[in-house]
Amino acid sequence: MKFQQKSAAAAPALLLLLGLLFLAPLIVTFTNSFMTEGEIALNYTSRLTLFDLLDGVKEKFQTISLIPREAGLWQYADALINQPSFLILLTNSVKLTVPVLCGNLLVSLLTAYGFTICTWRFKEALFSLYVIVMLMPLQAVLVPNYIIADALGIKSGYLAIILPGIFSPFGVFLMRQGMKALPAVYFEAARMDGAGDFYIFRRIVVPQMKSAIAALLMLTFIEYWNLVEQAIIFISDYTKEPLSVYLSRIAEGRVGLVFAASCVYMFPPFWFLTVGQKDLEKGIELSGVK
């Protein structure tokens, strides 16, 4: 087993290298968020200054440097206090994400429970309809989303994004996978004791599903916190945009605070990942159990 030993020694080194490469964009964004706006402005431009010309520099490039010459929280202060637009856009992202999170969780749990206890003959056929729609990329769903939003008269507003999100089939699928794994004994015992379906749902099923619920919440959160396509189509007012779309524009206007803005913006999902890694992995695994 010489090969095994060799590879075992090389694996951590290789993984470490790859991992650093993977984290590079984050590390840069993070350290750069402590730079002064002046340093950022100087680094991320290729325009020649008078000094460059005197020095005989003919061509300049943007520089990505890791360590701030002067570290501080200037950018954060600017983004969070002096620049109300950033907070407004952050609020927009919250306004879009939270209703989808709550609504989708509730609908998914109820529907999945219906699928679990239902004895209807065609329920598997019905469920496969959910699976087919679930496997559709967003691009295939956007036009139907637009058609129904138009019919309901909500096509320029958050509801056009939130309502389809609440009824998105993925949650039903994930919750049903989770419920399938619950042992039937629990239901049986509860029924023997005369518990009703809703009681069983609330007191027995939901508490057992904590990890699957966390998984769904995380996956939905990641999806809607990173909303781009729907925002382009349904939101025309710049002040109503979520941060996910706006951040790429902030850089064009005021590059000085973009790194702090990015850090604030990526912090919630990053934090959720560090506390809920197991749950997220479980969610991904469940989505792979056809």
Add this chain to the structure above:
Amino acid sequence: MSSRQSGAAARLKKPRGRLPGGALAGAGFLLPGFLGFCVFYIWPFCVSLWYSLLSRPINGAFVGLANYFSMFVNPAYLKGLANTVRFIGVSVPANIALSLGIALLIRTLRRRRELFTLIFLVPLVIPSGSTVTFWKALLAYDGALNGLLAQFGAAKVNWLDSGLAFWMIVLIFTWKNLGFDIVLYLSGLGNIPREYYEAAWVDGAKPAQTFFAVTLPQLAPSTVLILILSIVNSFKVFKEIYLITGSYPHESVYTLQHFMNNMFASLNYPKLTTATTILVLLIAAFTQGLLRIERKASA
């Protein structure tokens, strides 16, 4: 209430039986969600399908498949479709191979498996917008990468505004989505019984032989599912393309979604709905076909 409970209790003993009580209770839970699902997905899908057969949605004439024929001579649509297919064709196999490799590496670790999985999951969870500035500063014509090249005396390269843009996007997509596949492969690898490896070891199989005779065939169901989910996920790359290169990217990264965005701008329903129907049919045929293969393979 009591008849419903006894019905449900009887159902547990006879799971396949059709009892009105269980069906009714189930329907009560199922219905609200299902109605919403119909209103927001199934019904508009049908409307979209119907629109694709009309010359225009209001007072339009029934034109049969004329919209479909016109799509296949529309150069912008064909470009978008071809690029999307090319992107999937390149990035999905690359993602699968790389993620399997990394998953295997992580499996060899004795400690800190969690930490390394976490590292590869980070790009997946953070929003695309938060790293746009980094990618732009790196890859722009006056960007840091060209600055590095200049130090070695090399000429500037147009990373984002030439055919290379396609490869840059493949790279960024791989960076973002690899963690998803890695997690799926780690779970697939964990499900392979140890005895298989012990048997292979007893038989004196070399690591490469074990990989091709045990690991790869055992992972086939995982691979099919990863293939399906990667194809579906690969459409998400539009976020990166849009945020980094804007509405008018280089033609090598002009995707179906760019085409559809233009049609949205002019609200061209025949083109929008026809493009949607074609995409739905392609994805449905592909995923259902793969699922069938997977079921046959695992049966």
